[in-house]
Amino acid sequence: MRFSAVACSALFALVHAGPLAADSLDARATTFTNPILWEDYPDLEVIRVGEVFYYTSSTFAFSPGAPVLKSYDLVNWTPVSHSVPNLNFGTKYNLNSATDRAYVKGIWASSLRYRDSTDTFMWIGCVEGKSYLWTSSGGGAKNNNGEVSSWNWKSTASVNKCYYDCGLLVDDDDTIYVAYGSTNIMVAQLNKDGTAEVKSQQVYTNGQYIEGSRMYKKDGYYYIFVTKPASDEYVLKSKSPWGPYEMKVLVQSIGGPLSSAGFSHQGGIVSTKDNQWYYVAFMDSYPGGRIPVAAPITWSSDGWPSLVKDSSGKWGTTYPMPVSTSKTVPPVTGTDTFQGTSLSHEWEWNHNPDTSKFKLLGGSTGGLQLSTATVTDDLYTARNTLTHRIIGPKSAGTFRLDISKMADGDRAGAALFRDNMAYIGIHREGSTNKLVYVNNLKLDQANSWKTSATGTVAASSTLAAGTTEVWFKVQADITPAFGSSTQRTTTFWYSTDGSKFTQLGGAFGMINDWQFFTGFRFAAFNFATKALGGSVTVKSFDMQKI
Structure with missing residues (x-):
């Protein structure tokens, strides 16, 4: 498959060696095929700590909730933890009776981030009007290139406010922000522990329904990625977390990479250690659910991202592997x-x-x-x-x-x-x-x-x-x-x-x-x-x- 001009080979580091077997050394794949994981892991957010990628997803009333997956190459994933070991959102999550249960309620689009200063993973999500914070500290990721030796998730706080479809950001000065909302996009600043709100204000609206906020900072700009369900992804950009924000389209009803599936949308961006960037989204792929796909992005001189498409202007079925590594994770089968x-x-x-x-x-x-x-x-x-x-x-x-x-x-x-x-x-x-x-x-x-x-x-x-x-x-x-x-x-x-x-x-x-x-x-x-x-x-x- 041919790629558009921005997808030149210099953009990627290709994998050069394979995992050791008992009697041979097989060449690793130099390309990957979408979807990257053909399982139901929707409303995703992907982060990188050192050389390890981590992924969170919605789980609704299933328990434990908010799975954490890890990868070394952004393509091969394995579940390693759950951010919410016990759904502490009310008695209905214990399935007490036919009239006291929580199907379709629970963990929707939530956020996972890592705070380097305290070696702490932070998960936050809105459940039925309140926002819950779970944290895992002291796992050693800071001093072990992103690898966690043990997970220790604890229910840290709840805020009597819904940070709907939220995205956390730990800023360069360690300030914690959370972007959230639908139609009207809000930003809240949390206290130093992330356990209470300091302030909150509306930062963007243009009258159409948008949700799924993911917040980032890159090269002095603040970004909030939002989705217009179930087809588009927009990018908001500002020099301040409080705005004003400009908006541009990242993808809009983009075709590919699978037929009889929805449009790729509602995800987030992540960089490799060598500063190559990727957008990871999901596709409505029922009856199997919503499955993740990935594509590289490039950046313009004025700080706007663009998706690398295939020669037909669609989300590519294949791309070069994002990371060259001999590290592996267990297979899904x-x-x-x-x-x-x-x-x-x-x-x-x-x-x-x-x-x-x-x-x-x-x-x-x-x-x-x-x-x-x-x-x-x-x-x-x-x-x-x-x-x-x-x-x-x-x-x-x-x-x-x-x-x-x-x-x-x-x-x-x-x-x-x-x-x-x-x-x-x-x-x-x-x-x-x-x-x-x-x-x-x-x-x-x-x-x-x-x-x-x-x-x-x-x-x-x-x-x-x-x-x-x-x-x-x-x-x-x-x-x-x-x-x-x-x-x-x-x-x-x-x-x-x-x-x-x-x-x-x-x-x-x-x-x-x-x-x-x-x-x-x-x-x-x-x-x-x-x-x-x-x-x-x-x-x-x-x-x-x-």
């Missing part, structure tokens, strides 16, 4: 056997979990024991449903479950989790394990996301007596179909030996609606319909591209 003392940061519960109802078993085999935490006939009201993002465009997630300790009335299995979902699993009836494919589970957007359907058994079978383990595979095609009538499908499979799989039921048609915001996820669940006391053990989860 593979098998989790739930070893160790905590879950990996790839996992998020449907709400705050009941911590007394799950346990990592440890030992040489690992495993995650899920005891029933809720008596209900509604999976949406069941606590401790464990979710995992789906990798696109096509992948399969396989859960290996020990079902030997299920109790009468328990329901456990693997779900394709969203506001319109299906699952494959076991309905324990007396001492019989009924194998079921259930579809038509729905939430009602028009009625505050209350459950409108608890599911229909569309196919069933009976497992042989004495079966103690079963593998459930959810095979999903999340190729973008946003804005189209095309319906992507998911199929559900089971096995009793982990080798030979049989499909149960027909293909499930996924919706392309955006209103739930989150894309479809793989999920493991276990809930009771009669009484608590039963359990299953998730012995492994494997995700592979197909």
Whole structure:
């Protein structure tokens, strides 16, 4: 692919060497392909500390919230922490009942920044009218080229004011600012700890709806990047954090890099250590959610950024790799056997979990024991449903479950989790394990996301007596179909030996609606319909591209 003139090769440092393998040294890729991460990580902000990039994203009612991902090259990412380990926004985030829960509420567009003077990562976000600050200090990033040896997130403050769709900035003199708002863009100055507001004022408006503020300082200019959803990104520029600000367009309904997806917008900018700049945005790519794409930017002599486009004037499908490095992160695919003392940061519960109802078993085999935490006939009201993002465009997630300790009335299995979902699993009836494919589970957007359907058994079978383990595979095609009538499908499979799989039921048609915001996820669940006391053990989860 040819690039426009501003994308000359001198703009980039290409990767020259690969990671060491046991018996070879493979050449690293010299280009990357968008999307940079085919998973649902929306409302993003990317920062760099030393030579390490960090990324934050919205998570709504999923817990823990506000994942932190890291990368060495701005292309390959892995989750390493969550800024909000426990959603401390009210009791509804504990999923107490069908009328006391928080689907679609919670963490929307929030901000992550690093304060070098105190070796502190700062996260701030507005949740239902209040703004919450969480911080992690003393992780060693300052003296270790950006690497964090340990995360120590603490709830530091709350401000009785909504910094809507906010972006933090730690200025050169250590002053903390936060840009926020919709239509009317505001800037607030916080106190020296970031725990209270010193002053706030409106800095920009032109009458149209804009949001998603991200605030920066470069070469003496203050910048606020804002989005006109769901198509454009604008840049505000001023010599003072308080304005006045001028505005120019960065992208406007830009085509590419994927078909049947939305326009790339609402993100932020970040520089490499050698001062090359990139804009990272997301695309509405339902049914999979909103996925990140990246492109280089250049700067004019008077301080305005421009996106590097391909020869057709579109967001490029491929660009040269941003950073030359031999450092790597784990792949997004593979098998989790739930070893160790905590879950990996790839996992998020449907709400705050009941911590007394799950346990990592440890030992040489690992495993995650899920005891029933809720008596209900509604999976949406069941606590401790464990979710995992789906990798696109096509992948399969396989859960290996020990079902030997299920109790009468328990329901456990693997779900394709969203506001319109299906699952494959076991309905324990007396001492019989009924194998079921259930579809038509729905939430009602028009009625505050209350459950409108608890599911229909569309196919069933009976497992042989004495079966103690079963593998459930959810095979999903999340190729973008946003804005189209095309319906992507998911199929559900089971096995009793982990080798030979049989499909149960027909293909499930996924919706392309955006209103739930989150894309479809793989999920493991276990809930009771009669009484608590039963359990299953998730012995492994494997995700592979197909």
